[in-house]
Amino acid sequence: MSFLDYDFMQRALVAAVLTGLAAPAVGTYLVQRRLALMGDGLGHVALTGVAIGLATGWAPVWTSVAVAVLGALAIDVVRAKGRASADVALAMLFYGGIAGGVLITGLAGSTAATLNTYLFGSITTVSADDLWVVAVLAVVVIALAVGLAPQLFAVCQDEEFARVSGLPVRLYSMLIAVMAAVTVTVAMRTVGLLLVSALMVVPVATSQQLTRSFRTTFALALALGLVPSVAGVMFSYYVDVAPGASIVVASLIGFILAWPVGSLLRRRRAASTANGEDPRVTGAHVPAERHPHQHDPECGHPAVEHDDHTDYLHDGHLHAAHGRHYDEH
Template sequence: MSMFQYDFMIRALVGALVVGLAAPALGIYLVQRRMSLIGDGIGHVALTGVGVGLLLDRSPVITAVIVAAAGAVAIELLRERGRTSGDLALAMLFYGGIAGGVMLVGLSKNSSNANLMSYLFGSLITTSSTDLVVIVVLGAGVLAAMLLLRPALFAICHDEEYAKVSGLPVRTLNVLLAVTTAVTVTIAMRTVGLLLVSALMVVPVAAAQQVTRGFRGTMAAAMGLGVLSAGTGVWLAGEANTAAGATIVVLAIAAFLALSVGAATWRVLRRQLPALPRTADVEPPDVVLER
């Protein structure tokens, strides 16, 4: 008997696939900017949004999006103006966000350890039809922004000063990147949980970097690995009765280790083979900044 005959499993699979596709598409820009851990910080702020939603008896997903987006924009403006260091800003996100979230969840009428854990570590099987609609719509928006604005976003991540000189709206793009990070963190909290969401943004990108060259190829490979990890993780979690979020992340890390070992082995073998002609490493035209 297939587990996907149940509606809640189908919703879980669709939600996981959407997040598995959108998270690495955004994560590659965060990795490029050396901001791989910002997803963790915003995840903690999103927990405060969850607490606000439960306290006011509103949709926790919507309130989490609003609060996380506000926190992400505030951190981006602080970073831009140089009033506080990046690590200090992230520390404030980590500690203030999770403290506020736990306190507000405790004050709500729906307070319970199980309720809190479902947001911290994910609970795919409890994804409602309304949650799924929000996940699909917001996930599609994030994915569209990352793909359509790829040349401009690549430019600000690679060299922000050059992007300013070239006339790009750097501040607007930075704020957009911050907001889409907050949105991705929020929609992923049902899939892998707020404490593991950063892994789904970063690990597929790190795995793809082991075997690809160029920004576009890495992005495509990372998205493929994200979808594969998410889909396989949901199926394996259903078969083995394990936590879906943790299973997805473990599979992504396993893919990273396998590709790392494979790439290292290939480099060793290649040094022992006769020299082969090599092509120059040039970025594809669509990610080269043009006026």
């Protein structure tokens, strides 16, 4: 009998696919901002939200979303105001979130076993209602991560440059924080709150070993999040182990396999550069008669003025007109 004949496994696979895509989609921006551990901090804060839901009888998924969003915004405000570093803010979330969750759960009369479902994940117990919530939240997160990729990349790469370009940096910064909080909630039933950060970071780190541009890193990270998620669920079914742990271990195996390949690619690029070659150029340069995206004051892309030319921010890169072609950097 195939595992797809079971309704709970069908729901588990759908949840794994959604989580495997949403987590690295947001994780790409967190890694770019050097906030790789933000998922851990938000996971601990979301535990307090789960405890509030259990104590009040409300749906834990919604209370955890609310609390995680508040925690994410708090991190962003503290980081932006400069009153404490990001790692200090994350540490406070670590301690406060886990302590609040355990305390509220104890006061409500619930047992520690109740929290284990959310701490370590329980993807095979995802109900149809849970799946609808996960699907809606994941689709929104993925749509924002893909649709606003150029703007979010600019903010993560260089806030000052993004601000000069006219982008609302504070708004996009808060949006990234909220997306991270929602992703943590989406993944808590799949890999658990304690392991959610791994699915947000490891696929991105693996992708960075093999790629150079943001676009290819982003696309490959989604694939590297999807494959281990599905493989982990299938492995857990046949071997009878925790799905969350299986997913994370599969992701780590991918990183271990990619690391030597990435090292080889970097050595080849370094050797090409030492010989005066640009490893990004695979053939003779032929200036294009027309750039696919013409840039001028009316093109709608953010302009960055320089002394001798004007760059236009497009698709996460700066495009500048040079003669009959455009340079991208």
